[in-house]
Amino acid sequence: MKIVITAALLAVLCQTSVAAPADEQAQKAIGKRVFDQWCAGCHAAGPRMPGTASLAAKYGDSMPAALEERDNLNPALVRHFVRNGVLVMPPFRKTEITDAELDALGAYLTRTPPR
Amino acid sequence: MNTPQGVSPATFATALKAFAQVVGTDWVFSSAEDLGSYRDAYSPLRGLPDERTASAAVAPASAEEVQAVVRIANQHGIPLYPISTGKNLGYGGSAPARSGDVVLDLKRMNRIIEVNDSNHYCIVEPGVSYFDLYAYIQKKGLKVWIDCPDPGWGSLIGNALDHGVGHTASRYRNHFDAHCGMEVVLANGEAVRTGMGALPKAQTWGQFKMGFGPVLDGLFSQSNFGIVTKMGFWLMPEPEAVMTGWVMAPRYEDLHGVVETLKYVENSGLASGAPEMSSPLLGTGTSMEMVKMFFDGPPKLAARHGELVAGAKLGFSPELQRYGLDQQIPYWQLHMTFYGPPKVIEAQWDAVQSLATKAIKDVRFQAGKIHAGPEMKQAADRFEIYPQNIGMPNLEFFGMGTRAGGNPHPMSGHMWFSPVIPQTAEAIFEVNRVFDEAVRTIPALQRVPVLGLRPFALPTVFIERSFMAILGFPVSDDPKMNQALVQAFRELIRVGAEHGWGEYRTPTIFQDQAASVYSYSNHSLLRLQEAIKDAVDPKGILSPGRYGIWPKQLRKRRAA
Numbered sequence: 001m002k003i004v005i006t007a008a009l010l011a012v013l014c015q016t017s018v019a020a021p022a023d024e025q026a027q028k029a030i031g032k033r034v035f036d037q038w039c040a041g042c043h044a045a046g047p048r049m050p051g052t053a054s055l056a057a058k059y060g061d062s063m064p065a066a067l068e069e070r071d072n073l074n075p076a077l078v079r080h081f082v083r084n085g086v087l088v089m090p091p092f093r094k095t096e097i098t099d100a101e102l103d104a105l106g107a108y109l110t111r112t113p114p115r
Numbered sequence: 116m117n118t119p120q121g122v123s124p125a126t127f128a129t130a131l132k133a134f135a136q137v138v139g140t141d142w143v144f145s146s147a148e149d150l151g152s153y154r155d156a157y158s159p160l161r162g163l164p165d166e167r168t169a170s171a172a173v174a175p176a177s178a179e180e181v182q183a184v185v186r187i188a189n190q191h192g193i194p195l196y197p198i199s200t201g202k203n204l205g206y207g208g209s210a211p212a213r214s215g216d217v218v219l220d221l222k223r224m225n226r227i228i229e230v231n232d233s234n235h236y237c238i239v240e241p242g243v244s245y246f247d248l249y250a251y252i253q254k255k256g257l258k259v260w261i262d263c264p265d266p267g268w269g270s271l272i273g274n275a276l277d278h279g280v281g282h283t284a285s286r287y288r289n290h291f292d293a294h295c296g297m298e299v300v301l302a303n304g305e306a307v308r309t310g311m312g313a314l315p316k317a318q319t320w321g322q323f324k325m326g327f328g329p330v331l332d333g334l335f336s337q338s339n340f341g342i343v344t345k346m347g348f349w350l351m352p353e354p355e356a357v358m359t360g361w362v363m364a365p366r367y368e369d370l371h372g373v374v375e376t377l378k379y380v381e382n383s384g385l386a387s388g389a390p391e392m393s394s395p396l397l398g399t400g401t402s403m404e405m406v407k408m409f410f411d412g413p414p415k416l417a418a419r420h421g422e423l424v425a426g427a428k429l430g431f432s433p434e435l436q437r438y439g440l441d442q443q444i445p446y447w448q449l450h451m452t453f454y455g456p457p458k459v460i461e462a463q464w465d466a467v468q469s470l471a472t473k474a475i476k477d478v479r480f481q482a483g484k485i486h487a488g489p490e491m492k493q494a495a496d497r498f499e500i501y502p503q504n505i506g507m508p509n510l511e512f513f514g515m516g517t518r519a520g521g522n523p524h525p526m527s528g529h530m531w532f533s534p535v536i537p538q539t540a541e542a543i544f545e546v547n548r549v550f551d552e553a554v555r556t557i558p559a560l561q562r563v564p565v566l567g568l569r570p571f572a573l574p575t576v577f578i579e580r581s582f583m584a585i586l587g588f589p590v591s592d593d594p595k596m597n598q599a600l601v602q603a604f605r606e607l608i609r610v611g612a613e614h615g616w617g618e619y620r621t622p623t624i625f626q627d628q629a630a631s632v633y634s635y636s637n638h639s640l641l642r643l644q645e646a647i648k649d650a651v652d653p654k655g656i657l658s659p660g661r662y663g664i665w666p667k668q669l670r671k672r673r674a675a
Contacts, residue, residue: 041246041268041510048406048509048511050511053519057521087525087527088516088528088529090157090202090209091151091152091156093201093209094141094149094152095142095222095242
């Protein structure tokens with residue numbers, strides 16, 4: 001089972017072409033709002049963030065723990081974790097984050113952070 | 116296509132089409148992918164044949180749409196399982212209590228109908244979360260506080276109906292007791308309002324709880340008699356200031372004095388905040404200290420201290436007590452939170468110290484700073500006070516079970532075993548003795564970790580007048596371990612009931628058993644609930660089995 005999941009994740013990670021939205025900035029602004037509403041409580045930078053602390057323990061210094069600081073996320077990967085959850089993170093339903101909002105969230109988190 | 120139990124694929128398809136005509140095709144979900152997000156994320160039965168999964172989900176946007184969906188469900192015999200925000204994690208989440216039932220997802224009903232900061236109440240729909248209401252109040256600069264549980268993404272209505280609890284003053288922590296009036300859609304599609312909402316021109320929905328005639332509101336909590344579509348709640352006026360005070364007791368036997376002080380202080384209103392107990396000597400903490408532990412790891416005790424704790428029986432040894440006395444480490448600590456004008460807080464704290472000095476030999480005290488006005492939020496942001504103690508929602512408690520704090524075994528979820536016990540020190544000692552013996556001697560309990568039992572279980576005081584001895588079970592991705600957890604949980608329900616300790620709330624998979632131990636007079640309470648079920652929902656289309664209440668045609672399924 002673990003092998004299957006890992007293979008699926010690798011396939012997702014390797015996807016590079018995502019259709020550019022007509023108004024990328026507007027979509028990213030929506031994505032930022034979705035992030036603040038649904039993700040920031042666990043995944044923002046800062047103390048006592050369950051997701052950030054867990055990813056810090058998982059990855060150490062090899063990559064940033066806060067999702068907004070990552071430069072290796074893509075919409076398909078974001079979609080996978082939002083819709084399926086992982087460990088104590090539950091999945092999120094379409095009544096919570098619609099497909100359109102999820103696309104915007106994926107666009108927002110797919111970026112190279114300012115250096 | 117999965118179908119509800121006893122419903123043909125053709126009938127189900129017809130019903131789904133009719134649901135879509137009411138809510139729109141975008142809000143009827145039946146694909147495997149969509150239904151995956153309705154699975155109980157924390158179920159110990161995940162991936163096993165007994166896992167409770169939905170055959171479809173329907174998401175109305177208004178009470179009128181709920182009524183229309185219920186009428187269709189009644190016509191076709193489709194069982195519905197309402198959820199509010201679906202974040203009742205550890206108690207069933209967004210999955211139905213019975214496999215195949217259709218989840219009625221009320222998350223889209225997210226209107227904040229009114230927040231009144233003069234009369235201090237709100238009226239909301241089920242999809243409104245604590246985060247939502249907090250953000251609304253902050254944005255509008257209203258001078259009221261919410262009372263939120265540890266995680267802030269739950270529904271005010273869902274949490275209250277499941278008898279959930281929070282962290283501020285006594286009057287608000289019991290979320291069901293804090294409610295004031297509700298609107299309910301019955302199984303026949305009719306909407307009723309309780310309290311003053313039943314009087315068409317009344318302006319007092321959020322002010323007078325009882326209305327006229329029998330108070331029926333309780334029928335719609337921990338039950339399956341109707342779908343609550345609006346609810347009022349009393350809110351706490353924002354106080355001038357907050358302060359935490361600690362009463363520190365040096366000896367094991369002092370737990371008696373600590374509990375007597377706690378009871379008098381809370382029941383007389385001297386300190387209205389949530390009292391919490393901890394043991395600095397045993398290394399067990401309050402909610403805030405637990406959150407710290409999730410992120411920073413277990414408390415680092417001196418080597419000798421750690422050895423003495425490990426060697427203690429039921430949290431005691433003469434050597435450990437001696438160590439605590441020598442090192443000035445309290446055996447017990449009572450944490451109290453005061454709200455109000457600073458002068459009132461100072462006077463209340465003085466009174467508490469006088470009382471505790473009489474009740475506990477060699478007692479010591481420590482007071483935190485009085486945080487006033489905007490300083491309250493700043494102190495919570497700095498984690499000098501527990502944010503939930505001033506009604507600030509967050510998700511920090513989910514640090515439990517992550518990889519943080521050096522935890523080598525991240526969890527996939529958790530469950531809480533939460534029996535109500537008497538509010539006495541004797542009961543605390545007895546609970547520890549009974550459950551410690553159970554864990555040592557009952558095979559099903561020897562195989563699993565029981566969180567919070569050792570070195571000593573101190574109960575919580577979320578709800579006034581009683582204690583809850585809450586123990587945790589870590590759900591993992593190991594099906595065998597999870598099945599062992601289920602067996603262990605069932606054993607604890609059985610053992611607890613033998614001593615008169617019943618659960619105040621439990622995951623859906625244990626609700627039959629937990630309800631069955633409330634068995635006075637040949638289960639007369641459950642039989643009354645069943646009579647009501649038959650009267651208000653004769654077809655049994657609302658949440659069959661929830662909280663152990665089954666409709667007549669399915670009653671044989673009930674646990675003996």
